[in-house]
Amino acid sequence: MSIEEGYRPLEPGVRTDFSGTLDYAGYLDLDTLLSAQHPLSDPPHPDELLFVIQHQTTELWLKLMVHELVGARGFLDADDLARARKSLARVKHILRTITEQWSVLATLTPSEYAEFRDVLGPASGFQSVQYRAVEFLLGNKNPQMLKVFAGDPAAHEFLEDALTGHTVYDAFLRLVARRGLPVPAAVLERDVSKPWVEQPGLVEVFRQVYEDTSRYWDLYETSEDLVDLEDAFQLWRFRHLRTVQRTIGYKTGTGGSSGVSFLRRALDLTFFPELITVRTEIGMP
Ligand code: HEM
Numbered sequence: 404m405s406i407e408e409g410y411r412p413l414e415p416g417v418r419t420d421f422s423g424t425l426d427y428a429g430y431l432d433l434d435t436l437l438s439a440q441h442p443l444s445d446p447p448h449p450d451e452l453l454f455v456i457q458h459q460t461t462e463l464w465l466k467l468m469v470h471e472l473v474g475a476r477g478f479l480d481a482d483d484l485a486r487a488r489k490s491l492a493r494v495k496h497i498l499r500t501i502t503e504q505w506s507v508l509a510t511l512t513p514s515e516y517a518e519f520r521d522v523l524g525p526a527s528g529f530q531s532v533q534y535r536a537v538e539f540l541l542g543n544k545n546p547q548m549l550k551v552f553a554g555d556p557a558a559h560e561f562l563e564d565a566l567t568g569h570t571v572y573d574a575f576l577r578l579v580a581r582r583g584l585p586v587p588a589a590v591l592e593r594d595v596s597k598p599w600v601e602q603p604g605l606v607e608v609f610r611q612v613y614e615d616t617s618r619y620w621d622l623y624e625t626s627e628d629l630v631d632l633e634d635a636f637q638l639w640r641f642r643h644l645r646t647v648q649r650t651i652g653y654k655t656g657t658g659g660s661s662g663v664s665f666l667r668r669a670l671d672l673t674f675f676p677e678l679i680t681v682r683t684e685i686g687m688p
C-alpha cells in the first residue's frame with residue numbers, strides 16, 4: 404500500500420472554506436499569541452525560545468489560576484462549597500502541570516543558559532504580577548512586593564486589589580463560622596491586607612472538623628483540598644529551586660536576590676498553618 408492510499412480520508416463533512424467566518428486561529432487569536440516570542444540574543448541562541456515559551460506557558464496557567472482562585476473565593480462567600488471545591492481542584496491540577504513542566508526547562512544546561520543570560524538584564528520572575536497575585540490570594544501578603552511594580556500603574560492596581568482583598572482562606576473560615584463553629588473573632592475581623600498569622604484558637608475548630616468527619620464532611624473535604632493545594636504549590640517552588648540550582652548554581656539572581664538561598668526561604672512558608680498544626684492534635688487525648 405502506498406503512503407497516499409494509507410491517508411486517512413477527509414470526510415465529506417469536513418469544512419475547508421473559512422472565508423468570512425470564525426476559524427481555529429481566529430478564535431484563539433493565534434496571530435497575537437504566536438507572534439509574542441521575541442528572543443533577544445544576537446546572533447539568535449537556539450535555546451532562548453525554550454526559555455521564553457516556558458515562561459509564557461506558565462504565565463498563561465497563572466492567569467487561569469488567578470481566575471479560578473477569585474472564583475473559588477466568590478463561591479465560598481456564597482456558601483457554594485461544591486463549586487468552590489471544583490475550582491480549587493482545577494488550581495491543584497494546574498500546579499501539577501506547571502510543576503511537571505520544569506523538566507522541559509531542565510534540559511537547558513548551565514553552559515547554554517550562560518550563553519544568553521546577559522540579554523535578560525535585570526528581568527526576573529520576581530517581577531511576575533500574576534505570580535504575586537496568586538501568593539496574595541492564598542494569604543502570603545507582603546506590601547513590599549508592590550514596590551517592584553511602581554513603574555507599571557496597571558500592574559500596581561491589579562496587585563493592590565489582590566493585596567487588600569480577602570484571601571481564599573478568609574472566605575473559607577467565614578463560611579466555617581456561618582456553619583456555627585467557634586471561629587475566633589480575631590480571625591473574622593482581621594485586617595485582610597496583612598499576612599496571615601497562625602491563630603491557635605482555630606486549631607481547636609479544625610480539631611472538631613477532623614474528629615467528627617461525618618458531621619462536617621464538606622468542611623473536612625474542603626480543608627483537605629486546601630492542604631492539597633498548598634502541597635502542590637510547595638512542589639512547584641521546590642522544582643523551581645532545583646532547576647535554578649542546576650542552571651546557575653549559587654549565582655545571585657538577575658532580580659538582585661541571593662538566588663537559591665532566597666528561594667529556599669519560601670519553602671518554610673505555609674498558607675494554612677492551622678491545617679498543619681491540627682494534625683499534631685488529631686487522635687491525642
Ligand atoms: C533557568 C531558569 C530560571 C532561573 C535561573 C531562575 C532564577 C530565579 C532566581 C534567582 C529568582 C530569585 C529572584 C532573582 O534574584 O532573580 C527567581 C525568582 C522567581 N522566578 Fe525564576 N528562574 C528560572 C525560571 C523561572 C520560570 C520558568 C518561572 C515561571 C514563571 C520563574 C518564576 C519565578 C518567580 C515567580 C520568582 C519569584 C519567587 C518568589 O518571589 O518567591 N522562574 N528565579
Ligand SMILES: N[C@@H](CC(=O)c1ccccc1NC=O)C(=O)O
Pocket residue numbers: 458520523526527528529651655656657658
Ligand atoms: N532570575 C533568573 C533570570 C530569569 O529566570 C528570568 C529572566 C527574565 C524573565 C524571567 C525569568 N525567570 C525567572 O526568574 C536569573 O537570575 O538567571
